[in-house]
Amino acid sequence: xxxxxxxxxxxxxxxxxxxxxxxxxxxxxxxxxxxxxxxxxxxxxxxxxxxxxxxxxxxxxxxxxxxxxxxxxxxxxxxxxxxxxxxxxxxxxxxxxxxxxxxxxxxxxxxxxxxxxxxxxxxxxxxxxxxxxxxxxxxxxxxxxxxxxxxxxxxxxxxxxxxxxxxxxxxxxxxxxxxxxxxxxxxxxxxxxxxxxxxxxxxxxxxxxxxxxxxxxxxxxxxxxxxxxxxxxxxxxxxxxxxxxxxxxxxxxxxxxxxxxxxxxxxxxxxxxxxxxxxxxxxxxxxxxxxxxxxxxxxxxxxxxxxxxxxxxxxxxxxxxxxxxxxxxxxxxxxxxxxxxxxxxxxxxxxxxxxxxxxxxxxxxxxxxxxxxxxxxxxxxxxxxxxxxxxxxxxxxxxxxxxxxxxxxxxxxxxxxxxxxxxxxxxxxxxxxxxxxxxxxxxxxxxxxxxxxxxxxxxxxxxxxxxxxxxxxxxxxxxxxxxxxxxxxxxxxxxxxxxxxxxxxx
Numbered sequence: 081x082x083x084x085x086x087x088x089x090x091x092x093x094x095x096x097x098x099x100x101x102x103x104x105x106x107x108x109x110x111x112x113x114x115x116x117x118x119x120x121x122x123x124x125x126x127x128x129x130x131x132x133x134x135x136x137x138x139x140x141x142x143x144x145x146x147x148x149x150x151x152x153x154x155x156x157x158x159x160x161x162x163x164x165x166x167x168x169x170x171x172x173x174x175x176x177x178x179x180x181x182x183x184x185x186x187x188x189x190x191x192x193x194x195x196x197x198x199x200x201x202x203x204x205x206x207x208x209x210x211x212x213x214x215x216x217x218x219x220x221x222x223x224x225x226x227x228x229x230x231x232x233x234x235x236x237x238x239x240x241x242x243x244x245x246x247x248x249x250x251x252x253x254x255x256x257x258x259x260x261x262x263x264x265x266x267x268x269x270x271x272x273x274x275x276x277x278x279x280x281x282x283x284x285x286x287x288x289x290x291x292x293x294x295x296x297x298x299x300x301x302x303x304x305x306x307x308x309x310x311x312x313x314x315x316x317x318x319x320x321x322x323x324x325x326x327x328x329x330x331x332x333x334x335x336x337x338x339x340x341x342x343x344x345x346x347x348x349x350x351x352x353x354x355x356x357x358x359x360x361x362x363x364x365x366x367x368x369x370x371x372x373x374x375x376x377x378x379x380x381x382x383x384x385x386x387x388x389x390x391x392x393x394x395x396x397x398x399x400x401x402x403x404x405x406x407x408x409x410x411x412x413x414x415x416x417x418x419x420x421x422x423x424x425x426x427x428x429x430x431x432x433x434x435x436x437x438x439x440x441x442x443x444x445x446x447x448x449x450x451x452x453x454x455x456x457x458x459x460x461x462x463x464x465x466x467x468x469x470x471x472x473x474x475x476x477x478x479x480x481x482x483x484x485x486x487x488x489x490x491x492x493x494x495x496x497x498x499x500x501x502x503x504x505x506x507x508x509x510x511x512x513x514x515x516x517x518x519x520x521x522x523x524x525x526x527x528x529x530x531x532x533x534x535x536x537x538x539x540x541x542x543x544x545x546x547x548x549x550x551x552x553x554x555x556x557x558x559x560x561x562x563x564x565x566x567x568x569x570x571x572x573x574x575x576x577x578x579x580x581x582x583x584x585x586x
Contacts, residue, residue: 163566164193170561171196174554181541185467186562188534190475193565195468201450202539204465205514206408207521208458211465213401213483214473215437216416219424222398222482226252226419228277228325230362231386236286244291244375245281245389246382247359249325251299251428252394253415254403257361260328266407266493272394274327278365280390286366292375293363295355296382299324300418300428304354308460314350319410319459322418323354324428327361329411330354355379402486405512406494410457417456430455446472458514470523470537479525479533487511487524499552505559514539520547522555526562534562 171184175196178184185198192198227250232241256271304321305314313319320330331348351357359377366373394400397416404412414430421432434453441448452464477483487510490500495513500506511524523537538558540551 160566166567167561167565168194170564171558174557174561177550177554179540179542181543182539183467184536184538184558185471186534186536186558186565187471187475188532188565192468193534198468198471199447199450199466201452201464201466202541203461203516203519204458204463204470204539205516205519205521206410206458207470207512207514207523207537207539208453208463208465209404209408209413209456210470210473210483210512210523211437211441211453212413212417212420212456213405213486214477215420215433215440216397216401217477217482218440219420219436220397220416222396224397226250226394226400227391228252228255228272228394229391230277230281230389231382232389233383233386235387236284236389239285239287241286241289241291241389244294244380245286245289245373246294246296246380246386247325247355247362248296248382249299249323249355249358250394251324251415251419251422253326253400253409253412254394255326255358255392256328257365260331264407266495266497269407269409269493270395270399270403272392274361275365277390277392278362278369280392281366282369282371284389286371286389288372288374289366290374293359293366293373293377294380294382295325295357295359295377296380297323297325297355297358298381300415300422303429306430306455306460308454308462310459310461313459317348319414319457321350321352321354322411322414322430323358324415324418325355325358326411326415327354327358330357332357353379398482398486401483405483405486406488408495408513408515410459413456413458441469441473444472444476446476458516461516465539467523467537467539470539471535474523474525474535474537479527479535484510484525488513500556500559503556503560505556505563508563509559515547517546518542518544520551520555522558526559528563528565530566532565534565536562 171194175184178196181200181202182196183198183200183202184194184196185192186194229248229250231246231248233243252272254269254271255274257274261267261269261271300323304323305319309319314321317331320326323330330351332351356377356379359379363373363377395403400412400416403409404416417430417433417437418428419433420436421430422428425432425436433456437453438448441451446469448469450464450466451469452462454460454462474484488494488496489510490496490503490506496509496511500509505526508527509524511522514521519539519541521537521539524535526534526536528534536558538555540547
């Protein structure tokens with residue numbers, strides 16, 4: 081006869097076996113559902129087209145509008161790898177045609193969606209200006225302005241300034257005369273009109289200066305360039321001598337006596353003494369307004385206790401950054417870099433500014449392996465940058481941020497004025513160009529019709545050769561592919577539809 085204790089032991093074992101069978105059955109059902117869901121995705125091409133059959137739930141009086149095995153029930157997160165793979169396939173022709181020294185990085189919502197040698201250090205050309213722009217906006221502040229002052233040892237008496245009139249630079253990179261701005265390639269451009277400052281001096285009652293007009297650029301160091309720059313860049317007007325007091329990009333007059341007409345090919349020479357050159361231009365404007373200047377012009381330092389006669393403010397930093405990005409202004413990039421150094425690096429120098437930039441990249445959580453910063457403009461052949469770092473800067477600043485708002489737009493005045501003509505991407509692209517003889521780059525944003533902001537960076541280097549037209553065509557092809565990202569059904573169509581009440585008698 082079996083004891084009660086033995087029967088209880090057998091019952092417990094039976095219950096455990098039954099529980100294990102039920103768990104196994106549930107796991108099999110889950111696996112089957114996942115497998116069938118995958119089959120549904122393949123069958124519909126990850127779309128939700130078709131009319132699902134209704135599943136009933138008589139006990140509740142409701143029915144499911146979306147069957148359990150519908151693509152609608154697959155989270156969009158699971159579909160994104162499919163979209164990334166589809167985009168990678170569409171980019172294969174571009175990948176195969178790009179030279180070995182090239183990189184691509186594209187991302188959405190801070191996550192990478194496509195990479196090609198994205199951590200390979202390459203020459204960035206003017207794409208490097210994104211680093212200056214992002215750093216300046218954060219270190220200097222978007223609303224900060226640069227003040228250019230005119231001072232004297234004492235207030236004018238009877239309209240006369242006894243001694244010299246000092247022209248003190250505040251780092252304004254776009255202090256220009258109207259005729260110089262009108263001659264630029266991308267004219268008109270935002271600038272600080274020097275004529276307005278001359279008007280203010282005359283409005284202050286000044287009618288005579290017994291001394292000279294003296295230019296003071298003591299705000300920054302006196303290093304006029306970067307050692308690794310090609311001297312031809314100065315001669316061709318790519319960059320002017322760097323100075324805290326820079327008028328007309330510190331470009332001197334042509335042999336004919338007129339300011340450079342860059343748009344028509346007449347290139348002015350770099351000024352040998354930028355602050356003295358600025359003083360010369362201001363002196364001529366004052367004389368043209370009826371002010372007698374007994375002396376000439378020179379460079380020097382204003383006295384500490386000088387009295388201010390007049391001043392003028394630059395546009396705010398956010399507008400200076402936009403001017404730099406849209407028109408790829410090398411002087412603006414380099415002077416903003418020196419101002420960053422003065423504000424946060426201890427001195428107004430290129431080296432101090434570069435140290436601040438590297439610290440900022442690290443503070444933003446950006447991996448700077450392989451990055452080498454030598455200047456702010458991207459003119460130096462010693463600069464190195466990666467596509468991932470450039471895209472990370474864009475992502476940090478966001479698609480709706482001030483850096484993105486300053487980028488060039490196809491069809492508008494700027495470096496993209498003649499690009500994407502007639503292309504569907506023309507109204508969707510905002511980007512920074514970069515061009516050297518053997519380098520081309522494009523980094524920026526694409527706004528897709530579905531409302532996604534896709535960041536990207538594409539650099540191409542051709543060591544020992546020159547950039548070819550096809551390299552620019554491939555930039556536009558990249559944006560065309562990004563424009564269609566992600567190729568997914570509408571999220572609203574993917575979500576399960578709400579349950580619907582049913583008539584229990586039907």
